[in-house]
Amino acid sequence: MSPSDQQIIQTIEHISSLLLKKTKEELNAEEQAALNDWLSQRPEADIRFFDTATDLDEIEKVLQYMYGIDEERALADVLNTIHPVPVQVIPVVPVRKGHFGKKVLLKYAAAAIVTGAIVTTAVFVFNRSKPNTSVAALPVEQRYHNDVQPGNDKAVLQLADGRNIVLDTSQNGKIASQGNTAVNKQDGIVLYNSNQHSNTTAIAWNTLRTPRGGQYQLQLPDGSKVWLNAQSSLRFPASFMGNERLVELTGEAYFEVAKDEQKPFKVIFSSPNGGGREGAVEVLGTHFNINAYDDEDAMKTTLLEGKVKLSSFKNDGSAILKPGEQSSLSQTSRISQPIPVQTEEVIAWKDGLFRFQDASIESIMRQVARWYDVEIVYDGKIEKQFIGTIPRQVPVSTVLKILESTGWVHFVIDGKKITVAP
Template identity: 40%
Template sequence: MDTKELAILSQKYLAGKASEEETARLLQWYNDYDEKELTVHIITAEPETEAMLEQRMRLRLLAATQPVETNTRLRPVFYRNWKVAAAVLLLVTAGIAYYLPHRHQQTSIAEKPLRISPGADKAMLTLADGTVVNLDTASNGWALLQGGTQVEKTSKGEIIYKHGNTTDQAITSNILSTPRGGQFKIKLPDGTAVWLNAASSISYPTAFTGEERSVSVTGEVYFEVAPNARQPFTVKVNNMEVLVLGTHFNINAYPDENTMNTTLLEGAVLVRAGSQYKQLDPGQQARVAPGRDEITFVKRVDTNSIMAWRNGYFSFEEADIPTVMRQLARWYNIEVSYAGKIPDEKFTGEIGRSLTQEQLLKILAQAKIQFKVEEGRKIIIYP
């Protein structure tokens, strides 16, 4: 659809005069929009009226049909379920259009800005003998033999384990770990697919034998477990265990978070902490505080938000500044500190995980977060 046709259809739609066919064409335009180029979208936490939604749609459509300066390209953003969406705001490629809590102080950016970049596929593989393999520099096709199991880095950049003539005596333990600013995918010897977020790890055997498949994790890890009713799959993290047969679930167990959260997407899992057990259905979550044998059950969570990291963005729902900055710090490998009282604003919205250094700093400034950048990858947050 060219700009002229878009302008005509948008005007008819906003005037309530668009036919069903014309409305469908307008929605098709929005559905086909290249979302990969979108930097960030922030939504308000306040519910909006029909009038507010219409006004925002006017702004979005005008942005798509009016000429703009070559160095500031506005692009509209729509939710797929746009009729019930909260206000999704206009974007600039650097991400500077927001409706967020307003504060009047100036943000200070140091003369020597941070040399930061978004995370990437990075991981270290620690073998049973203590040898450490840097997987982000290992070429695709790299392989070695662990006991009777072959470990290989595929053309897709992930690690897979291939069965061989493995005996109990030949089974060893490996550890895959990601640094801050890294993520990685691995396929375990049983075919289970595992994605590691930044600053995470998984310890596992080179072959699964016996009555169960058991692994241990830290940080945030997403599993798609290969079904095997005769050999249940167990994930251990601190004082919590997750027992499954074959399912998709996410575990967030960073040491700087208040709870270890297990969220089920498909199938069923049993979460155990001490003598307590809780079975989850899809869309439910179990929370366990480190060192405590008490399970808090959440009947319904937003799984899209939980899985945002796997899909290339951050998602916040009434999140405070420390929550936002912890996630950014892990992914961008930056150090965050606070000078004085921590601001108490809440933020709701989504931010792409591929933002450049310039875009990230502009987002913090436009969100009215008062900060100062110091040399050495440090950001100080002020009241």
Template identity: 45%
Template sequence: MATDSQHIIYLLGRYSSGQATSNEVDQLLTLLRTEDHDETVVSFIENQLTTFEPNNAEDIAFWKNRLKGGAQQITGVAIDSNDTPVVEISELVRPVHRVHFLRKWGWAAASIILALSLGVYLLTTNTKRTLPPANVVQAADIAPGKNGAVLTLADGSKVVLDSLGNGVVASQNGAQVVLKGGSLAYDPNGSTNGEVAYNTMSTPKGRQFQVTLPDGTKVWLNAASSLRYPTAFTGTERKVTVTGEAYFEVAHNARMPFVVNVIDKEEVTVLGTHFNINAYENEKAIHTTLLQGSVRISSRQWAVGSGEEAKGEQSVMLKPGEQVSLSQSSQLSHPIPVQTDEVIAWKNGLFNFEGASLSEIMRQLERWYDIEVSYEKGIPDVEFEGKMTRDVPLSDLLTMLEKSDIHFKIEGRKLIVLP
């Protein structure tokens, strides 16, 4: 009689070849959910990787379509422009056993791993099968965030951009503000005469948005963030103010530096570059990360208890791939190397959980799903790894987090972490 391991290898072979019946898929799911068969699965995959060779372009296209049409829709795994999975195949909880794929045969293995390890779904003969989450107690699911923002014009009037169609949103100083394709753009030919007018773009919880400033600089705002800027840049610098989190692609202008004031705690000065600022007030520090070009970060140190008297100014230059942090006590750290794709995962539609504690993850969820998180009996001490799409209902994401034996309950817009 075949052992469970032998039977799993048989079922994996049937599934990977697209021949598994619905009954065989059910058997495979039951075995993998009730027992620890990691070694068996890894052994099967290693064997597949050493023997798999696509015979022709149709074979390659088959595996690509199987992954894109199945795993991307079902597990939310992002696929980049080079047909490469953005999400690394990994467990969510340490210790992590990563499986790295070579491009030639990665699609065959990835289709198996993504379907069996990352999700609670399997595809077979174009049928989507769903296993309901076992431990997420909920009354109604909560949808993910989406594009949307509130634009406050110079006269104080507010425009809610969520439901507007493409077209002119406002006209200020002779320049038009145009909404197109889910982003806002300012006419670069607006008048620079007279008093400078300021607009503020604000994203509530559960919203994100992108704006192109009059100089051509592009800014992406994460949830619960804001950007204040002039409708036309004049003088010797281009100065804006940001709260929350924003990613900048600054248009180059050597004669007029671009300056970002971060909640009156630090300034980032650039000529033309790409960088990210994370400055949420409920986080431990302000993090500035450089992707391209160069930036100078400066911060004033204040005398303890002075309220007004400055002790001096700190200044740090960043190179691409580096990050600097400003602590709550206004101390600038030394630059450190970071994985920039992890820092801007939010801009690319992903949650980044690399090395994150549960409380850090919950703060991300509060902002994106517009929820309140509470802990029934303290905050569990667990660290996570991996990435996951932000474009999924809350319950789907919680199902993944429950692999760490943490449980949740949803009551209205309140998420309760259970022991």
């Protein structure tokens, strides 16, 4: 190992230690100052990731990727990691050094995908013969014509009078007033500060929209917090009136609702281009996620904390969820019985991660399409299912190479189009 590699590893270990202490609130003043100095040199997206990350392995993954280590050693680490598994495995697809960035991350994510698949042998069947397709026969340099950078904080805020504010180009500070409510922007968050004692009775509806390749955070006038995923929208009043707090969602959002027993919080979600499915989630104060994208088979509500009621507008059915449970609204507007799920997978997007468990390539690529704003086309069928965790801050080529390391799938990048093949 070179001295430069040793220095990088020491830096990674030091920062990892500080971040871990931060999650446990064990930093002294000197350590806090050192961490603040390091964070001040990072982009906003990185700062938010490290502010919420609590898993040491995930922290080290991102730090390894950011700093980079020799690629040949990283590949050897992959092979060493998966060596105990009693099957032949395909190593990470080699690429020219420096062409698509560092690849240290792959030793973690690729190993997680491959060894995770071994554990669930009832689901996965290993076929390590090289696929006989035209795409798989091409070297990676001929398939990856370009790269696509990850999404970031991008959104447009539409005010009640129809004015649109492009948030990613707006300065921090006050950006608008809506009746008795001041609207401020602060580092990727829109904050609504309402004068609850105002005599205003008219409701000023605002809408926050994120494009493909965008995300944004919102603090509602009651103090509730919302994380809006890519290709989503939230319609909400600038100040909550009456006896309930009502918002309307398309796409996906994670909510941390401020408790107010006198005013239930209700989310109406719909699928305007997906068969007219509509439903509602009603809560008092809780943490939950709603995935209501048009292109998903079902609209899913997942509860992390508290209690929620899911109901359908087209049928009389409803479901009461407990923490750790998920219920779905089908294409026929039927509500499923709540089932236990891994909530870390559901809200991984909020924490800057792709996380999948027994996931089809189609479900993974729908997430990729929304986050990287790319078109996905298929050239053949991939029947395998995948397990893995990948940071969302990496270029799309890194995500694809990790998936390719299984030997089950291959990709072509051509502009903003990605072709998926066996």
